[in-house]
């Protein structure tokens with residue numbers, strides 16, 4: 001739903017749509033649109049210091065994310081909070097991930113049948129950068145929204161941050177590695193070695209809940225090319241880019257799903273991750289996170305909520321927890337998060353009336369919506 005014209009078509013078509021994907025739904029939908037507000041410059045050291053990311057928008061996962069392999073068993077198996085913000089020169093992401101077994105650290109660097117570790121973990125364009133625990137970030141800075149994968153330059157790209165290997169430190173420490181397309185390895189590598197793109201990975205001890213923290217900086221020039229010779233900066237004004245997130249989870253070989261390298265879990269927010277037209281959207285807002293203003297004035301600036309048919313919008317909240325119940329009282333979707341978000345109600349949800357309950361900034365809401373397919 002990135003393309004406005006496409007969205008209008010979607011809205012117009014809602015009333016004639018047929019529930020082609022009519023299977024049951026057990027999880028909420030991932031937001032289609034995220035917002036990066038302007039905030040304080042974080043220190044890229046793998047530690048989320050008190051208040052360091054409190055001015056960021058964030059999303060909790062993995063409820064509603066698309067699973068490529070196997071669904072997480074529980075929150076200890078795999079769950080995360082992803083923070084997003086920007087300053088005048090850079091875009092920043094932080095991931096606070098719970099993952100009970102860190103591949104290559106808590107386990108050998110096993111690979112699935114038919115693959116060999118030497119090939120999978122080659123640190124060149126033939127290796128599988130994504131193989132392990134870590135995240136992949138995909139940005140369509142030019143907002144081309146084309147029916148193709150990323151170009152492999154500042155206009156659109158895909159990069160990996162692994163917890164067990166990296167371009168800068170080899171197998172001694174996690175960090176950035178080049179993603180697709182393979183032809184972009186040299187260009188991507190330059191971003192890493194010049195620190196135009198920089199990430200820090202810290203493995204969390206069991207006392208914090210096993211998992212990892214990633215802080216990731218993306219400098220507008222050269223990594224976010226928004227036009228011919230133009231790069232994003234804090235003075236670019238409001239700007240929409242395409243975005244997709246993926247999280248990889250390998251645990252033990254015995255737990256693996258037996259498909260595509262025996263990954264345990266992979267999730268992403270967009271549709272087909274190979275098509276930029278199906279990614280989610282990232283709105284880079286030159287203003288500060290309105291939830292900070294709400295924090296200062298909780299009585300006068302509550303988060304705003306609206307739902308109409310298949311479209312739900314939450315603006316500037318401190319936090320929200322919203323559930324959709326069907327007519328039998330079963331919770332069929334949950335939407336939990338903070339800040340602003342726009343959701344498309346999942347297409348898998350059958351047509352009918354739904355009760356919408358929950359709380360935004362501690363204020364209870366209760367309404368209903370009718371979904372027509």
Ligand SMILES: [Ca+2]
Pocket residue numbers: 042043044045046047048049052215
């Ligand atoms: Ca930090």
Ligand SMILES: [Ca+2]
Pocket residue numbers: 099100101102103133249250251
């Ligand atoms: Ca893992």
